[in-house]
Amino acid sequence: MSEIPAKATESEDPSDGARAEAVADSAMPTAADDAAHPRRAVAADGAADGSMDDAESGSAGAAERDSPGDAADVSAGGRAGGRTGGRTDEPIGTRTGEPIGTRTGEPIGTRTDEPVGDTMWQSSPPGSMYDYIKVASFSIGPDGLVEQWSLRAEQIFGISAERAVGMDPIEAFVAPDRREFGQRKMAEILDGREWTGVVPFRMPTPEATEGLAEVYVMPTTTEHGERAAVCIVVDVRTLRQIETDLAASQAIFGQSPFGFLLIDTDLRVRRANQRFASTFGGKVDDHRGRSVHDYLPSPEAERVSATLRRVLETGNSITDMHVTGFVPGSDERRDWSINLYRVHSGSGHPIGVAWLGTDNTARRAAAREAASARRNLALLNEAGARIGNSLDLETTARELLDVVVPGFCDLATVDLYQGLLAGDETPPGRADGSAELRRVAFSSAVSDAPFVGGPTPVAVGAVHHYPFNSPGADALRTGRPQHVPPEDGGLIQSTLAVPMVAHDTVVGLAQFSRTKGSEPFGERDRALAVELAARAAVCIDNARLYRREHERALILQRSLLPPGDPEASGLDIACRYLPGNAATEVGGDWFDVIELPGHRTALVVGDVMGRGLRAAVAMGELRTAVRTLALLDLEPAEVLSALDEIARGLGTPGGVQQATRTARQPRDADLSEVYLATCVYAVYDSVTRRCTFANAGHLPPVLVEPGETALMLDVPPGMPLGVGGEPFEEVEVELPEGALLALYTDGLVESRDHPLDEGLQAFVGALTDPTSPLEDVCDHVLNTLDTHHGEDDIALLMARVQGLPAESVGDWTLPREPRSVGRAREYARAQLVRWDLEPLVDTAELLVSELVTNALRYGEGEIRLRLLLDRTLVCEVWDAGLVQPRRRRARDTDEGGRGLQLVGLLSAGWGSRRTPRGKTVWFELPLPDGETGLTDPAEALLSLF
Secondary structure (H helix, E strand, O other): OOOOOOOEEEOOOOOOOHHHHHHHHOOOOOHHHHHHOHHHHHHHHOOOOOOOOOOOOOOOHHHHOOOOOOOOOOOOOOOHHHOOOOOOOOOOOOOOOOOOOOEOOEOOOOOOOOOOOOOOOOOOOOOOHHHOOOEEEEEEOOOOOEEEEOHHHHHHHOOOHHHHOOOOHHHHHOOHHHHHHHHHHHHHHHOOEEEEEEEEEEOOOOOOOEEEEEEEEEEEEOOOOOEEEEEEEEEHHHHHHHHHHHHHHHHHHHHOOOEEEEEOOOOOEEEEOHHHHHHHOOOOHHHOOOOHHHOOOHHHHHHHHHHHHHHHHHOOOEEEEEEEEOOOOOOOOEEEEEEEEEEEOOOOOEEEEEEEEEEOHHHHHHHHHHHHHHHHHHHHHHHHHHOOOOOOHHHHHHHHHHHHOOOOOOEEEEEEEHHHHHOOOOOOOOOOOOOOEEEEEEEEOOOOOOOOOOOOOOOOOOEEOOOOOOHHHHHHHHOOOEEEOOOOOOOEEEEEEEEEEEOOEEEEEEEEEEEEOEOOOOHHHHHHHHHHHHHHHHHHHHHHHHHHHHHHHHHHHHHHOOOOOOOEOOEEEEEEEEOOOOOOOOOEEEEEEEEEOOOEEEEEEEEEOOOHHHHHHHHHHHHHHHHHHHHOOOOHHHHHHHHHHHHHHHOOOOHHHHHHHOOOOOOOOOHHHOOOEEEEEEEEEOOOOEEEEEEEOOOOOEEEOOOOOOEEOOOOEOOOEOOOOOOOOEEEEEOOOOOEEEEEOHHHOOOOOOOHHHHHHHHHHHOOOOOOOHHHHHHHHHHHOOOOOOOOOEEEEEEEEOOOOHHHEEEEEEOOOOOHHHHHHHHHHHHHHHOOOHHHHHHHHHHHHHHHHHHHHHOOOOEEEEEEEOOEEEEEEEEOOOOOOOOOOOOOOOOOOOHHHHHHHHOOEEEEEEEOOEEEEEEEEEOOOOOOOOOOHHHHHHHOO
16 A cells, blocks of 8 residues: 555554654654644645655554544444444444544444435534545454445545445555555554554546545454454545635735625624725724624615625625715715625535625726716717807807706806897907897706796896896906806806807807706816807807808898889889898899880899809999990890900909900819809880890790780890800890780799709799789799798899880981971970970970981981980980990080080980991980979070080
């Protein structure tokens, strides 16, 4: 049998005192000492070298040092199945007259009522050391075979009693190379020698599992006087595991950086580590016997106690339980994370609850700070996405309050300077802070009713001001946020008055309030409020600047449109202009009604591409150019050609000439410098009721004849103005009496929801009753069509044809002879008398004589005289000559050259225009109305000299 060396003793009487000396000299401690001191068993194992030394041990004290339970189950196995190796009804190896290993007179092998094969390793109450140490026994008969085999031996060696009894232990458990030595030792034991040592063994199973056991062999004598032995076996592996576990437990418990408690079944502290004691004060032993009520406030202690009972009863562990309280000597609230789990003894009985606590105060504070920072960033991100989506001041203010309530505060208001809302050029800025403000927005997450004890609420839209010494006035004056003290008895706990500063200009004041029960504003909240107010202020200032530019552009645009209801000879005029909303800016739409000589009228509708002030300025330049070209009495196609050159010159630094030179060169200029426009130009003659159209990329005019459905005139659309390179065509249309003519821009018939074709059809369908008053027709069209989309400006010009009656026209042809001058005077006098215009006879005769004389002297072909009566009196003299009369200033010594000067003095206006067959010279006289005095011809003649 191979074993770790040990001392053995031989004595005639194994109970003599010599055994103590042998044990003292032995290199291996006894089993009793090893049981009392587990560390010795490990040390003994370190001296194993495969040999066995003999030594005598005659002291009975070694046996007496054995634990009373060491041989508790020596005879528990007996000889199962009828096999016997000795008597089981008498004590084995008695020394002093009582059974070996008996405990208070109890027979060997006595057990509790536990079933056979139970893995419980004790017959004593829970908490015994034998709950953890595996100890077993068996006996060897005189023949050296196993005579008795206990249940504990079955557990250690894995061999049942039926198989073990009668087995040679040397053959069964010792390696083959050591069996001869083992047999010799067995013979010595049976001769009465006692032996103890640590022995490696091998289980007699197919697996041949190896083990390590400390064996204590005690010689005995049978009732027949034969030598036998009793063996006590301790599993050394279990002892080593216990030592390791004890060391690890002590290291974990004593060196843990966390608070560690062992709480017993009475919910009192059984043991605490140094970390816990250093947190709550005192020594480790001072905490024994305390309960959680000694450390936590009452409500929290009750909650924790209930949790401890639940863990003790159910065995379910608790992880990361949040507990708050205070430590001695500090008013700071602390946060702990507690882990609880039930602790069991070696027998599996609950003996308490382990408490592992971590101080999370700093971590939770950091988590709160991080959460606050994330919340603030999210609020700023939301503010960036929601504030400034509109270019309206009041809407922007409401967007700010939608962001901050209730995420940042419970109540909020926004006040803007009244001067800023009124459109003043420069806001008050940082004056004394007492300027008038208007409340433009208010929001509350609690109630719209005023708070008891709070300041008097200001209604939205009301104008007010802050007293000079108030926090609000101070914030406006200094540009820095101020804390507003709460009113006594009110529900508001904390208020911040934050100035709204944009580009170093204070535009208003925002106030944020929190009610009682909410956390007061801190420095982080103060900084966030300033950032939110600054963002809203920039958007409000941008809206203010845009509103100012929009109003300026609108004023400019309206100033360039015809004032009031324009009048025209032979036409009933009605017009409408609807600017785009504030979001689409001002457009470049325009219309004009221009009176031309001969009771003719030019109707113009145009649209400059683009938005804002630039488009309005371009529209004004083109409108001025149209009026100038119209007064030259050019044909419609010629007017548009000249406008095209002007439009190209607007986008070129060098003007029209530079545009002409670079027309055929690639244009690399920015598109913002290109001016494009569409325009339709029409000239209506009230005498002939004929209208000549020319179109530059504009929508076609619409004509409604009496009794007919509306139709779009087929006017060839030319290229838009500013493109150049293409001539414009003219179309002449005779308009019947009472016909309705409509000119318009694309904003009337086109939007995102309605395509152009659909809008044109709707517009044509809306012109169903041309006989209604024009104002009603305009209103009906605007109400029928989708004109509230605000995507573009809308210009609508409608004219009803009312031709000049035949009785208001006098027309004569004169031969080219001198007496035609007198005849012309006679015709004019007679016609004026028929029209009851006697006050104009003398002046008209004189001016007609001058024009006919010039036609005879400088003109060609026959002469035509025409008088037209409408709102004024117009006289026209036609001839075939192409030379235009030119007015000059005559010298004092000149006999002639004063005829045109006289015409200019006596008439309201005069001029000449080219015709397809020559020229026409005309003058205009106002009709006598009793208020306007006529110029005396005699005085006019004298003024020439």
